[in-house]
Amino acid sequence: MDAAARAAAEAARGFMPPDEGLALYEAATGVPVGGAPMLEIGSYCGKSAIYLGAAARERDTVLFALDHHRGSEENQPGWEWHEPDLVDPAVGRIDTLPTFRRTVHDAGLEPWVVALVGDSPTVARHWRTPLALLFIDGGHGEEPAHRDYECWTPWVEPGGLLVIHDVFPDPADGGRPPYEIYCRALESGRFVEERAVGSLRVLRCARPTG
Ligand code: SAH
Ligand code: MG
Numbered sequence: 001m002d003a004a005a006r007a008a009a010e011a012a013r014g015f016m017p018p019d020e021g022l023a024l025y026e027a028a029t030g031v032p033v034g035g036a037p038m039l040e041i042g043s044y045c046g047k048s049a050i051y052l053g054a055a056a057r058e059r060d061t062v063l064f065a066l067d068h069h070r071g072s073e074e075n076q077p078g079w080e081w082h083e084p085d086l087v088d089p090a091v092g093r094i095d096t097l098p099t100f101r102r103t104v105h106d107a108g109l110e111p112w113v114v115a116l117v118g119d120s121p122t123v124a125r126h127w128r129t130p131l132a133l134l135f136i137d138g139g140h141g142e143e144p145a146h147r148d149y150e151c152w153t154p155w156v157e158p159g160g161l162l163v164i165h166d167v168f169p170d171p172a173d174g175g176r177p178p179y180e181i182y183c184r185a186l187e188s189g190r191f192v193e194e195r196a197v198g199s200l201r202v203l204r205c206a207r208p209t210g
Pocket of ligand 2: 015137165166
């Protein structure tokens with residue numbers, strides 16, 4: 001990964017340790033694209049989008065960075081991962097879109113990172129494009145995580161990758177739903193594990209859905 005993009009990613013706000021970010025970048029540079037785009041669910045302030053966007057630039061494709069930018073449950077006031085300066089005082093709600101936009105701009109990745117601002121299942125209902133890589137890092141509750149799995153994994157093309165963040169096999173380390181959808185992917189027989197770094201899991205799509 002080029003030094004400037006790597007420095008920008010490490011300086012960006014968000015929830016992606018450097019070793020996991022680098023593994024994400026490496027996974028994304030290894031997909032056989034042929035034009036298919038990548039999509040991430042859960043962009044927050046743009047940290048993971050830099051790792052994936054830098055790979056998109058190299059592969060001459062794009063990353064769709066999907067987020068409603070209102071924060072997950074755990075980002076809301078009173079929760080563990082709340083950052084008060086991300087609340088838009090005029091609206092009284094979290095708004096990570098300005099920070100995301102600035103992060104992607106400053107990393108020089110605007111041509112390769114396309115923001116999709118909206119609710120994941122709502123966008124999924126109208127989505128029709130096969131994906132070279134799908135990165136799931138959106139809502140980590142039971143319902144949102146399983147819905148993201150159901151709505152989006154059918155679009156991963158054979159040979160492409162499904163990457164899931166915050167997978168914790170030991171419940172003492174973190175919430176269950178990302179681990180559950182990781183198990184679901186393996187049990188489906190459609191995905192085969194290729195790499196694990198920290199809580200990041202990289203799975204290869206072995207065959208089409210259906
Ligand atoms: N990948 C980021 C961290 C993502 S945090 C990083 O590298 O730092 C999870 C994000 O998922 C939050 O920004 C939240 O707004 C988003 N999110 C949660 N539920 C969502 C939904 N239903 N639709 C779109 N985005 C959602
Ligand atoms: Mg995460």
